[in-house]
Amino acid sequence: MSDQFMKSINLFIDKANADIETVVRKTSIQIIARLVDMSPVGNPDIWKSKYSPPGYTGGRFKGNWQVSFDTPADGEVDNIDKAGNITKSQGNVVIEQFKIGMNAIYFTNNVPYAYRLEMGHSKQAPSGMVAVTAEEFSQFFNSAVSETKS
Structure with missing residues (x-):
């Protein structure tokens, strides 16, 4: 009888851990999507100076979001x-x-101008990306919990 009880407890723990991992993954997928989608793309047509280097293509900032565990x-x-x-x-x-x-999930963008963009330097993202996404975190989390329960 105690073996069966322990098996039941272990199954419960395994299911709870799987659910936690699923919620974290779903939430994180929403976070990276939001950060990337909100990220401005360089467009010389709307720049004050209208100058762009020869061969310039926008999308470097958007393409530099990185996800890592435990260290940025x-x-x-x-x-x-x-x-x-x-x-x-x-x-x-x-x-x-x-x-x-795993202790932390980091969403990092290390281009030299990332801070300026976060502080509203681009009209495409006047409120930044990280601050807006951080405000939306609880929505992402609650959505992931609801999806996992069903």
Whole structure:
């Protein structure tokens, strides 16, 4: 009888852990999608100076969002992604590896002008990306919990 009881307890714990991991993953996928989707893409037509270097293509900032566990990502990635689909897919691949026991999930953008963009330097994202996404976190979390329960 005690073996069966312990098996039941272990099944309950395994299910709870799986649910926690699912909620964290779903929430994180929404976060990276929001950060990337809100990220401005350089467009010389709307710049004050109208100057852009020869061969310039916007999308470097959007393509530099990185997801990592326990420590923030270092450096930049060589990824120009105007639409953001590649960046979101790469982030989702990392997020799917989340397991209980990991201490933190970092969403990092290390381009030198990231702080200026977050502070509203671009008309495309006048309120930044991180601050807005942080305000929406509870919505993402509650949505993930509801989806996981059903």
